[in-house]
Amino acid sequence: TDDTVPRHEGDIAIPAAAVEAVRRAEVITVFTGAGMSADSGIATFRDTETGLWARFDPTEIATPAAWDNDPGLVWAWYQWRARLVCDAEPNAGHRALASLERDRGVFVVTQNVDDLHERAGSTAVSHLHGSLFAPRCSNCGRLYQGTDADPERAVQELRVEPPSCPICLSPVRPGVVWFGEGLPAGEWQAAENAFAFADVVLVVGTSGVVYPAAALPEQALDRGVPVIEFNPEPSALSRFVTHSVRASAGVGLPALLE
Numbered sequence: 465t466d467d468t469v470p471r472h473e474g475d476i477a478i479p480a481a482a483v484e485a486v487r488r489a490e491v492i493t494v495f496t497g498a499g500m501s502a503d504s505g506i507a508t509f510r511d512t513e514t515g516l517w518a519r520f521d522p523t524e525i526a527t528p529a530a531w532d533n534d535p536g537l538v539w540a541w542y543q544w545r546a547r548l549v550c551d552a553e554p555n556a557g558h559r560a561l562a563s564l565e566r567d568r569g570v571f572v573v574t575q576n577v578d579d580l581h582e583r584a585g586s587t588a589v590s591h592l593h594g595s596l597f598a599p600r601c602s603n604c605g606r607l608y609q610g611t612d613a614d615p616e617r618a619v620q621e622l623r624v625e626p627p628s629c630p631i632c633l634s635p636v637r638p639g640v641v642w643f644g645e646g647l648p649a650g651e652w653q654a655a656e657n658a659f660a661f662a663d664v665v666l667v668v669g670t671s672g673v674v675y676p677a678a679a680l681p682e683q684a685l686d687r688g689v690p691v692i693e694f695n696p697e698p699s700a701l702s703r704f705v706t707h708s709v710r711a712s713a714g715v716g717l718p719a720l721l722e
């Protein structure tokens with residue numbers, strides 16, 4: 465129940481209690497999903513793809529089974545996504561979070577495999593589902609430093625053979641977490657700590673259906689920490705959060721934080 469005058473920015477209303485909770489917070493934890501990067505032109509998982517990869521269901525291709533069946537297809541898909549991210553820029557939402565770090569403790573816990581939070585200047589970022597820019601050997605796990613000979617190919621071709629590990633010659637795989645795979649322990653621990661210390665939690669651009677990630681904001685609510693959601697559409701978390709603001713990341717976050 466928002467009892468005082470909300471802050472109006474353009475046509476979005478941010479409950480005054482949400483503004484107050486952020487104003488009072490020393491530690492702000494931000495949980496982000498694909499919607500955080502939508503304003504940078506990166507399609508979300510929900511957006512029906514266009515072009516070459518339109519006919520692939522991300523929850524099918526982002527699996528160990530897809531990799532076992534067709535590593536060239538899966539490698540090309542991630543090279544293509546990495547290429548899109550390289551061509552994109554952080555948006556006003558990413559930048560607002562990075563600038564907030566100047567005078568508050570801000571932890572970003574993201575499901576995104578892009579590097580737009582870091583490119584905007586955020587320093588405390590934990591990637592629950594890995595990164596497009598940390599390929600590693602599918603056998604010995606060594607990080608792969610090689611550059612993909614021809615990133616352009618992944619835009620044109622459906623299959624690009626993954627490079628081989630210089631140590632054990634096994635195929636190099638994308639450094640992301642596939643469905644059915646456990647999350648990286650270090651990133652998960654950092655995320656749990658970020659939520660444990662939070663005075664307020666911002667949930668930005670996520671449908672809130674992928675676990676165990678989606679359990680983090682729920683646990684914060686159980687501890688009575690205010691959770692403020694920014695999403696142009698209702699999500700699976702909307703009915704639980706303290707405040708749900710119907711706004712995009714690129715508009716809502718600057719409105720709240722500036």
Ligand SMILES: CC(C)NC(=O)[C@H](Cc1c[nH]c2ccccc12)NC(=O)[C@H](CCCC/N=C(/NCCC(=O)O)S[C@H]1O[C@H](COP(=O)(O)OP(=O)(O)OC[C@H]2O[C@@H](n3cnc4c(N)ncnc43)[C@H](O)[C@@H]2O)[C@@H](O)[C@H]1O)NC(=O)OCc1ccccc1
Nearest residue numbers: 497498499508509510643644646669670671674675712713
């Ligand atoms: C689909 C779901 C039901 N399935 C799961 O959750 C599964 C299974 C499961 C586990 N526990 C459960 C409990 C219940 C039910 C199911 C499960 N979870 C797993 O498999 C996890 C692993 C899950 C991680 C998978 N990898 C990803 N990504 C990396 C790869 C890649 O990117 O290719 S998940 C991937 O999909 C998810 C997509 O969700 P969102 O980011 O929210 O994006 P979405 O498109 O859905 O929504 C966008 C939102 O933005 C909004 N929006 C749009 N524009 C804007 C805008 N402009 N501004 C703001 N918001 C905007 C939209 O309105 C919308 O709400 C993200 O998490 C993303 O990282 N692993 C595991 O459980 O392993 C076991 C295990 C345990 C121990 C040891 C061994 C094994």
Ligand SMILES: [Zn+2]
Nearest residue numbers: 601604629632
């Ligand atoms: Zn190897």
